[in-house]
Structure formats: structure tokens, C-alpha cells
Amino acid sequence: MRAPRRFLPSVSLLAAFEAAARTGSITEAAAELSLTQSAVSRQIKALEDQLGFELFVRAKQKIRLTFGGQVYAREIRAGLERISSASLNLLANPSGGTLTLAVPPTFGARWLTRRLPRFVEAHPDVMLNLLSRPTRFDFREDVIDAAIHFGEAAWEGAEVLPLRAETVIPICAPALARRFGFATARDIRRAPLLHLTSRPDAWERWLSHHGVDDRGVHGMLFDQFATLYEAAAAGLGVALLPEFLFADELREGRVIRALPLPMQSEGFYHLCWPRERADHPVLALFRDWLVAEMARTP
Incomplete structure (x- = not known):
């Protein structure tokens, strides 16, 4: 069911609010967004009117987030980051053949990237993005299609494929x-x-x-x-x-x-992905290639 218009503010209003919430300053938010202070203030006021809720406490030209504003800022920031990542992925590969993979930093630098030319040669239409993640994260809050993880197999909301011991x-x-x-x-x-x-x-x-x-x-x-x-x-x-x-x-x-x-070591290397991404065609290509590469490594 489509959400009522009231609960779908424009990105410009949300961006103004997020910048002010993060910097704690209308002036700094305006400089970051290349807008005037009055324009940022109007956008935040318009957002509050649309939501029917005050996001900031205003006193002596200073602003402070309300408790509800703190929670809303955290959620909005994650949403804006997802929109930005989606746009970057589309720009990088308009055909949609993109896979964003989280990897442990050393594993990514010393093992995976040295072998990626073989994957690129076999699948030139696929755009693979690598992000370093030294620890486990929440797939629901990070724009990641899959992750390579060392440790225990359990990962909430994810499917796990064992790769190799260490x-x-x-x-x-x-x-x-x-x-x-x-x-x-x-x-x-x-x-x-x-x-x-x-x-x-x-x-x-x-x-x-x-x-x-x-x-x-x-x-x-x-x-x-x-x-x-x-x-x-x-x-x-x-x-x-x-x-x-x-x-x-x-x-x-x-x-x-x-x-x-x-x-x-006690842990094991695993490839993990959100259950809803299990049928992602590019993930399937990478999964098969990764298993074959692991088999080639003594």
C-alpha cells in the first residue's frame, strides 16, 4: 500500500534537515548545501509542518534536536545514503549488472583483488564494487549485496556459504x-x-x-x-x-x-548475502566464481 503523501517528504527537505541535524548548525548546513540560511530554515520548517512534529528546539539562534528528531535523523541519514549508493551504482553500470561486496580489508587487498581480473575477464558486463568491512554489520542498514566474513556462520537474516578454513x-x-x-x-x-x-x-x-x-x-x-x-x-x-x-x-x-x-583457526571464511538477494543473477555468477577460485587456493 502506498504511503500517504504526508509521510513522503521531498529529498530536498530531508537533505536540509539531515545536514542541520548532523552539523548542529543552520549556517554549516547552508554552506554544505550551497543554500542561504533562510532557505535551509524554510525547508526544515516545511518538513516539520508536513510531519506535524517539531524536529528541533530553537533558542537564541541555536538549534538542538528533539528526542524524536534524533531518531528521525538517524533513519533519514541511512535512507539518503541508500539513495546515493543506488544512484552511484546506476551511474557506474546502467544495465544493472552491479554487485556491491563487503570484504575484510586484508582479505580483499591480498587475496581477492589479485584474482579479480579473472572474474572481470569472464564477466566484462558486471560492475563489482568492494567495500572494506572489518566486522559484521546489518544488511538491513548497509547497501551491500553480499559479504565475505571470517568467523562463525550465523548471520541474522542472511544465507551463508562456507568457503574455506584458515x-x-x-x-x-x-x-x-x-x-x-x-x-x-x-x-x-x-x-x-x-x-x-x-x-x-x-x-x-x-x-x-x-x-x-x-x-x-x-x-x-x-x-x-x-x-x-x-x-x-x-x-x-x-x-x-x-x-x-x-x-x-x-x-x-x-x-x-x-x-x-x-x-x-577457530573461524571459517563464509560468503553471506541477504535472503531476499539469493536469486540476484550477478551474485550467482560471483558465488560460482569465488567457489572455484577458493578450490584453486592451497
Whole structure:
């Protein structure tokens, strides 16, 4: 059923309100939208009249969102972002063959994008957009067709396809390996250990897995695999890194395996998509290609 006109304000009114709500200033909103202050004020007043509800408290030429205005601004912002993304996607590929994919930053940079030329060659009419998402998100609030995710399979409102497991291995600079002379898993405790914030117990699990005391493990923290790798390559310590993501760097010799002692991570790589997008033709093409590429990766 079509919503009454009252509940479908024009985009210009919503844009004026969203800018003022975000900046907390009519003046800044006017500058952002290339309008006069009076024009922005009129648009916000017109929106309030249409809704029959005050969105701002006005006092001494200052504005402050009402509680209802705060909730409305959050919802409107998400809606405007979806409209903007849809317009950009249409501009990029008017035929509609577009897939917007969320990927973990390091996986996207070191594994996926290096293989995408094969997908583009096989499907030149498809426009693939990649967005970095280091953590899980809500498909209902993000303009994403699908996501590659590492961790547990459960994702509310989504279908999930398992892709592959992950093996981590201790990696360090050659000079650091020579300095500490690693021979057994126990020797690792003598070196600085580098940690990833999203996997805070990884070293404890690796040490326990290889029969070493896992108590009192400390070291520098990093929030991305990419910076964790650079720290290891710079000789700051030993890092546990997914071997398949850093295979090229290991072959080049900038870093080496501190010890040939791998451990399978608890999580799993999955391709996830909203249930309502399951029949999206471009998603089906990418899904089949991704499964085949994963099969080619040791």
C-alpha cells in the first residue's frame, strides 16, 4: 500500500534537515548545501509542518534536536545514503549488472583483488564494487549485496556459504629469527609477540596447541593484519598470520616462518548475502566464481 503523501517528504527537505541535524548548525548546513540560511530554515520548517512534529528546539539562534528528531535523523541519514549508493551504482553500470561486496580489508587487498581480473575477464558486463568491512554489520542498514566474513556462520537474516578454513603460522623477519634461533615452540616465548585486537587469544591458543605454557602472554596490539604484517617484517616481533593471505610475501623472503608449526583457526571464511538477494543473477555468477577460485587456493 502506498504511503500517504504526508509521510513522503521531498529529498530536498530531508537533505536540509539531515545536514542541520548532523552539523548542529543552520549556517554549516547552508554552506554544505550551497543554500542561504533562510532557505535551509524554510525547508526544515516545511518538513516539520508536513510531519506535524517539531524536529528541533530553537533558542537564541541555536538549534538542538528533539528526542524524536534524533531518531528521525538517524533513519533519514541511512535512507539518503541508500539513495546515493543506488544512484552511484546506476551511474557506474546502467544495465544493472552491479554487485556491491563487503570484504575484510586484508582479505580483499591480498587475496581477492589479485584474482579479480579473472572474474572481470569472464564477466566484462558486471560492475563489482568492494567495500572494506572489518566486522559484521546489518544488511538491513548497509547497501551491500553480499559479504565475505571470517568467523562463525550465523548471520541474522542472511544465507551463508562456507568457503574455506584458515591456517595461521608464526611469521617474523629473517634477522629476528637469527637473533632468537627458534628451534622449538617453547623458544617463541623468548621473542616479542605481536597481537591482533580482533583475535586477542590467538597466541594463547597457538602455544597451548603446541604444548607450551600460555600464561602471561603480552605484546604490541594491532587492529589490522596489514599493519601486523608490517610490524613483523620490520623486526618488531613474531606475528600469527594466515598463511594463504601472505604466501607471496613468504616466497619473496621479506618474512619467514619462525617455525613450521601451523594451527587451524577457530573461524571459517563464509560468503553471506541477504535472503531476499539469493536469486540476484550477478551474485550467482560471483558465488560460482569465488567457489572455484577458493578450490584453486592451497
